[in-house]
Amino acid sequence: MKKFKFQLETLLKVTKRKKDDAEMQFAEASRYLEECRAKLQELLREMKEIQEEFAALTSEGKTITIGRIMIYNQFFNWKRTQIEQQQQVILKATQDKQQKLKALMKLMTYLKSIEQLKEKRLNEYNAEVLFEEQKMLDEIGLQLAMRK
Numbered sequence: 142m143k144k145f146k147f148q149l150e151t152l153l154k155v156t157k158r159k160k161d162d163a164e165m166q167f168a169e170a171s172r173y174l175e176e177c178r179a180k181l182q183e184l185l186r187e188m189k190e191i192q193e194e195f196a197a198l199t200s201e202g203k204t205i206t207i208g209r210i211m212i213y214n215q216f217f218n219w220k221r222t223q224i225e226q227q228q229q230v231i232l233k234a235t236q237d238k239q240q241k242l243k244a245l246m247k248l249m250t251y252l253k254s255i256e257q258l259k260e261k262r263l264n265e266y267n268a269e270v271l272f273e274e275q276k277m278l279d280e281i282g283l284q285l286a287m288r289k
Contacts, residue, residue, distance in 0.1 A: 147263070152255060157252060160248045160252050163244050163245040166245075173234055174234040177230050178231060191217070
């Protein structure tokens with residue numbers, strides 16, 4: 142009896158490789174998203190620190206010059222702009238992560254269907270081998286019975 146050979150073995154290997162690549166891309170997108178979120182948290186922390194510094198400066202009762210207030214105002218505007226830009230980056234990174242997840246899920250479903258097909262073909266092959274062996278045993282048994 143010939144050895145079992147799955148006709149789509151090459152397709153299975155290629156699909157597994159693509160799934161591995163998709164997993165790596167998804168992991169990279171997840172890592173990048175977490176980095177972006179950490180950067181946003183850092184920007185928010187910096188903004189809070191400067192706001193507390195400004196609040197402490199104004200609550201001390203000292204006179205503050207207009208120039209100093211303008212500097213703080215410019216800094217607050219600049220930080221807000223940075224925060225808004227980082228939020229946009231996070232939004233894009235989230236969308237990218239979702240796309241990578243969708244592609245990964247699609248490949249995993251495709252791979253699973255190929256693996257199920259391989260399993261089905263292997264079961265059919267095993268059933269055929271068993272049938273052939275049983276047939277040979279029956280013939281041998283019949284020949285032995287005829288000789289006696």
